[in-house]
Amino acid sequence: MTVRVGDKLSSAPASLTETAPDKTVQFPTEGKIIIVGVPGAYTPPCSDHVPTYILAYDDLLKKGIDEIYVVGVNDQFVMNAWGKHLTQQHGGDLEKLTHIHFCADRSGEFVKSLGLDFDASGLLGNTRSKRFALVVKDGIVEDVRVENSPPELTLTMADEVLKSL
């Protein structure tokens, strides 16, 4: 079943990591976070999607967002390289953007737990994440946005999420 507004966000599985394959993500239980799901690191739509969060970083923080988690069903080495590449491309420095996290859901366990996985084997070889954005406040899901098809870039873009905050 797909995650819904009002659901409690479960703890991240041990396989959802940030920076290194053994560094499990710990979602804060207080404060406001955004979780952005993307189908594939280095794919053209995702490489247009994620920079909207890099560019809107200051505005999101001003609107009360504490942390931004970009999640893809890729391994941690790919997610690290991609995060660094995208921030550099947009004049940023990932080490200074301490509240944006490039997370590897290497086996898809996390997105499956949200009901937000899909079969991308024809293009990408395995199960991937739908394109989504969740806003979570104090551990409770407050907003769920899922694109109708993975390449679409409409309601999950940072500007659209910003409007709702």
Add this chain to the structure above:
Amino acid sequence: MTVRVGDKLSSAPASLTETAPDKTVQFPTEGKIIIVGVPGAYTPPCSDHVPTYILAYDDLLKKGIDEIYVVGVNDQFVMNAWGKHLTQQHGGDLEKLTHIHFCADRSGEFVKSLGLDFDASGLLGNTRSKRFALVVKDGIVEDVRVENSPPELTLTMADEVLKSL
């Protein structure tokens, strides 16, 4: 069963691609090629391994190698980005290295057909390619080199393969 010297190299499966997810690799049936299998794009050992082939490119061609195929169980978008990144990092230009190919075995179908896959789910989330180098002449496997463990960089390095040519 693992591929052996004297085996005929099968045609590449449709899911083994180069440059785009719908561009299936066509191995030449004449001439001499090297196929290099790597566990993961952007992992530190693979990012040390593959550049040895970029740096030895001219020497390999002088020794009669016609084409070099670098294969990873990653999708084509990741393999393209990684290939470009590695060649730039070593002062090269992938568009000029027309005989080196960064191939996506997105579902692992090709390396499974060679018996050269392994379970990397704990670190990378799925089945990956062992680290190997095959030399194939006129469609027949002439040399099979497989590292004892995936992070090892010994007998599959370009210089070691060069010595055997």
